[in-house]
Amino acid sequence: MTIRKATPIKSAMVLAAGLGLRMRPLTDDIPKPLIAVSGQPMLDRVLDHLERARIGRAVINLHYLGERIVEHLTERKRPEIQFSYEKDVLETGGGVARALSQLGDKPFIVVNSDTVWLDGPSPAIERMRRLWDGRRMDALLMLYPTALASSYQGTGDFFMDAGGRLVRRGEKTVAPFVFTGVQILHPRLFEGAPDGKFSLNILYDRAREKGRLFGLRHDGEWYHVGTPELLKSVDAQIESPHARMSRL
Numbered sequence: 001m002t003i004r005k006a007t008p009i010k011s012a013m014v015l016a017a018g019l020g021l022r023m024r025p026l027t028d029d030i031p032k033p034l035i036a037v038s039g040q041p042m043l044d045r046v047l048d049h050l051e052r053a054r055i056g057r058a059v060i061n062l063h064y065l066g067e068r069i070v071e072h073l074t075e076r077k078r079p080e081i082q083f084s085y086e087k088d089v090l091e092t093g094g095g096v097a098r099a100l101s102q103l104g105d106k107p108f109i110v111v112n113s114d115t116v117w118l119d120g121p122s123p124a125i126e127r128m129r130r131l132w133d134g135r136r137m138d139a140l141l142m143l144y145p146t147a148l149a150s151s152y153q154g155t156g157d158f159f160m161d162a163g164g165r166l167v168r169r170g171e172k173t174v175a176p177f178v179f180t181g182v183q184i185l186h187p188r189l190f191e192g193a194p195d196g197k198f199s200l201n202i203l204y205d206r207a208r209e210k211g212r213l214f215g216l217r218h219d220g221e222w223y224h225v226g227t228p229e230l231l232k233s234v235d236a237q238i239e240s241p242h243a244r245m246s247r248l
Contacts, residue, residue: 006129009184010056011103012079013096014046016113017063017086022227031065033113034072037225038238043069043113051078053125055109059084059102061095092200097190105187107134110200112181116234120220128184131164131216138189138212139204141166143177144222151234152178152224164214168205177215180222 020032027035033043043060050058061084062069073081084099096103096110109125117124124142132140146156156175158166169175189203207213223234 006126007107007132007134007184009107009109009129009132011106012050012055012058012109012111013099013103014043014050014058014060014111014113015092015095015181016043016069017061017066017089017095018114019064019089023231026228026231027064029065031068034068035114035225035231037116037223037231038235041072042116042225043072045116046111046113047073047076047079049117049119049123049125050109050111053109053123053129055079055125057082057102059099060113061086061090061099063087063089088197090197093190093193093198093203094196096185096200097193097198100187100190103187107132107184107186110183110185114225115181116223116225116238117180117182117218118221118238120218122219124182124218124220127219128182128216131214132184134186136212137184137214138186138207138210140184140214140216141204142180142182142218143215144180144218146174146176146178149178149222149224150237151226151230153226154178158215160215160217164216165211166204166208166213166215168208177217178224180218182218 016033020027023032034041056079058079059082063086082102156169157179158175158177160166160177204213225231225234
């Protein structure tokens with residue numbers, strides 16, 4: 001794929017409304033996005049990436065212990081924070097769909113609030129903006145090699161061809177790439193989307209059928225923080241010499 005001039009993306013959605021059930025008992029009284037990894041809340045790590053990428057506005061959806069997140073971000077100046085309150089959990093697709101009016105009519109970034117990554121030689125969001133081509137893409141997902149994801153215990157999500165187009169993993173197969181939770185989406189992806197609660201996976205499949213679902217391999221580090229046990233492992237990995245070198 002051709003590396004293009006960076007697309008000017010001004011808005012981002014940060015998904016922070018989950019219940020954090022697998023992180024119990026840590027999430028009994030704190031929302032998962034505020035759990036610290038290597039001394040810094042995961043949500044702050046995400047917002048720092050967005051600030052460095054000069055994203056002007058971040059919309060954060062809230063449900064479980066959402067007031068704790070609002071309080072935590074009271075003093076944050078950049079990016080500008082807006083909230084999207086969910087009475088019922090709407091999952092990834094429903095949460096973004098509900099916030100579309102706040103995100104505007106141009107491509108926007110969506111990031112899971114518990115996504116932990118270290119940039120490689122170039123910032124990941126900048127690489128994604130340079131690769132984005134709205135003439136061909138409805139969704140661009142940041143991927144990580146399944147075999148290198150030491151804190152990930154699944155079987156991957158996607159196969160990617162030489163042009164970057166994605167195909168889902170079939171049953172009883174291991175896919176070479178796992179989705180990291182970082183992506184660029186176009187609002188047209190949500191045309192005809194279901195009402196209420198639904199997963200973004202429904203929209204990925206629609207984009208794939210049209211040949212408009214693409215991926216980019218992350219060239220830094222990525223960590224899956226799903227349980228208290230994995231949290232301890234990720235803490236140790238981020239402070240390792242190899243991880244520190246990835247941040248230089």
